[in-house]
Amino acid sequence: MTGAPEEIVRHAARTLMAGRRLDTGTLATELGISRATLFRRAGNRDAILGDALAFLGRRTLAAIEREHDARWAEGGPADRLRSLAVSEDFRYALSAAGPVRRLLAEEPATAIRVLTDPQGRVQPRVVEAYTELFQRDVDEHGLVPKIPVPLLALAVVRLGESFLYSEVLAARAPDLEAATTVIDALVRSVFGIDGT
DSSP states (O other), rough: OOOOHHHHHHHHHHHHHOOOOOOOHHHHHHHTHHHHHHHHHSSHHHHHHHHHHHHHHHHHHHHHHHHHHHHHHOOOOOOHHHHHHHHHHHHHHHHHHHHHHHHHOHHHHHHHHEEEEEESSSHHHHHHHHHHHHHHHHHHHOOSSSHHHHHHHHHHHHHHHHTTTHHHHHSOOOOOOHHHHHHHHHHHHHHHHOOO
């Protein structure tokens, strides 16, 4: 192993998927590099954790998008925007994702810091991905959003986080059905789409 940054992130992601806590000392040993080298190449634990979670999230979102594209190609649901269906499925996937659930349960402060920091490694990438999701619907349907698409994406991500991580943020169980209702209403309103 070379300990290249991409290799470090993939190994960290495999560690999380195996249900193990991410420990930088163990990670460095498994990669055959020193902790100092690990830090120089990939950053501190929060950075590595964020990159690994972002990598897993990006992979999950891409799979969901492929699934929806296949459904739409076969004449799938025409009554709902692709971006809303994809983002809903992504929220449900995140709510069931072992690495995210474990991190929230075992290290809630770290989880919220890593997952929701606007300057971190996860949230900006999710906002970017959602911007692309919404922009595709804008382009394909000739929609005229009332606010810039990146701002809409940020609002949707932040709303989604408040529902997904509500057990830590507000001491209440996540309600993903409510998240879908609120987010769908927001997006449809911003896009000027009438109806339910």
